[in-house]
Amino acid sequence: MTTSIFAFIIVLGILIFFHELGHFLVARLFGVGVEKFSLGFGPRLLGKTVGMTDYRISAIPLGGYVKMVGDEPDAELDPAMIPYSFTHKHVFKKIMIVAAGPFFNLLLAVIIYAGFFYFIGTEDIRPVVNHVAADSPAARAGLHNGDVVVAVNGSKVASWGGINRLIAEGRGAEVRITVNRDDSRFDVAVTPQTKVAKDILGDDAPYYDVGFSGLAPLKALVGEVAEGYPAQKAGMQKGDLIVAINDRPVDSWNTMKEIISQSKGEPMDVRVLRGEETLALEIVPVLYSEENILGEKVDSYRIGISTAGIDIPEADRITLKRGPFQAIAESIDQTYQISRLTLLSIGKLIKGTVSTKTLGGPIMIAEMAGQQAKEGIVNLVFFIAVLSINLAVLNFLPIPVLDGGHLMFFFIEAVIGRPINIRMREIAQQAGIFVLIMLMIFVFYNDIVRVFSN
Known part of the structure; x- marks a missing residue:
């Protein structure tokens, strides 16, 4: 329990800090004054004031906020503070300030994944053929066990991960596979078979199978x-x-x-x-x-x-580290794939094809954080990356109160050339608060049911 609470505070603190840091840095970039930078809500526990900004830690560690000069459109403002007012900035500057919060959460995930790919690397196996399925494209092309794949369509490969990626990129088109066999090197042309499997969300996902593998078939042992x-x-x-x-x-x-x-x-x-x-x-x-x-x-x-x-022989195991540019490219792709999966999951929740029992709140996050912390620092850091992406996607949703709701209002303002009526915004904000409160009650209920059912 202590580990879960401590890990929860660390995880949430990092996510909130990066989110609010995004708002803060872009606001300052555009000359907007920041009155408060708070980790947490409620009464101030400790902090320090630098310039006009009170950097503080508050009592309720379930969020955070950046209080900017003039961020309330109907508030009275000293004329001397108008140049520092959020409301008085150009609408596109306001959009960038608001979008910076969730964008920084995505950036955090990219940084984590890039660091992992560059410094730690991923485990894979050598590109040696250890199984060729009977009557498969690979078998018909004459590939044998023991062949070493050195390139696919002219691109060098160092592992089976690289082979599978290049074949998938061909989307079923014929691929040219370069192999070493004994003392000779030669090319074979192979056309993958298109097959369909279920992805993590239960949808049909096509994949392209050549019929060879670096692993022997798993015995019924x-x-x-x-x-x-x-x-x-x-x-x-x-x-x-x-x-x-x-x-x-x-x-x-x-x-x-x-x-x-x-x-x-x-x-x-x-x-x-x-x-x-x-x-x-x-x-x-x-x-x-x-x-x-x-x-x-x-x-x-x-x-x-x-x-x-x-049982993979130790000689076949390899660890692949990426160069700086490849690490960044792969981390961006990884962040995109998880963002896409999160959006699809939200869509399925709305449609009812995914059970709402899968939703969890702070208790579930604390339990998962504790489990990942016990597995090691790398697992916990990966967990932070996934949560950071989820937080970004959720904040981009066009729900009033969330960043996405503010962005929706500002985009409408950009189109019609004037701010939306304050009364309409207040009504929308109240509706958004109601939705969020209902959602929080529901996920807390799910958490409690999950705890007592275990």
Whole structure:
């Protein structure tokens, strides 16, 4: 609990600081006076006044704000302060000041990812072919196990991540793969097969499969046997290798899963290899229901075993660090992809295709922050990056009170050539506050239900 609270304060403090720093720096850039720069709301706990700005930490650590001169359109203002007034600046300067907050949250994510790609790098495997699927484009092109891929369409590759990225960029078009085999180097032309899988949001996502891999197929080797499940009742043990089900050969973990999923709960004759002994077991799969990451109910037939995992030889493992420009480019792409995923998730929440049970508030964030902190500083920093992107996307939504609501008003002002009626803005702000209060009550309810249900 202490770790979660401490991690929550650190995470929230960093996110709020960067957000408000964006507003502050751009406001000062355009000559707007800043009266308060506060981390937190409510009574002032401590701080220091420099010039006209009171830099403070306030009692309620659930947000922050920058109080600018003249940011209330109907407030009386000393004529001497008009040059420093937010309201009296050109509308496009006001747009940039408001947009700077969420933009700085995106910038924080880019900085974190760029630092990770440059200083730490990502783990990958050497571009050595360890599996070629039968009757696949790679097999028809004559690729073999042991081939070393050195380039795709003339671009050098150092890992399987690079191979997969370049093939995906071709979007199904023929690719030229350069390989080393023994003492020779040659090119082969391969046309990927377009296949469809489900993405993290449950939507169809096309991908382009050549039919080769740096990993051998995952064997149907039993890692753990769940107590009380059919496999355990039938006598299956850790280390058993499933070689056939209903006389159908099992060549991989995926083949085994496919057979079990199609069983419809009918008894199965399972043949396993235990040491040098072959055993015959009768197992009846059970229907198991769970919620996926989207809160949707998913039914599947299971027998209660888990994989022993993939054993990647140490010689095949590599760590790839990027140069400064590539690190920045990849960090921008990573930030874009998570922003896109966040927007799609919000759309599915509105449509009702994603359960509102997935929404969480401060308690959930604190729990997750604590978990990531226990996993290590790198995990916690990555968590900050993801939350920072979420905060930016949410703040860009056109809801009054949020930055996106202010931007909506200023864009309308830019179009019609005058500010929106103050009374209309007040009504919209009140509606926005009501929506946010209802949302906060709902996520707190979700958090409490989640805590007591665990």
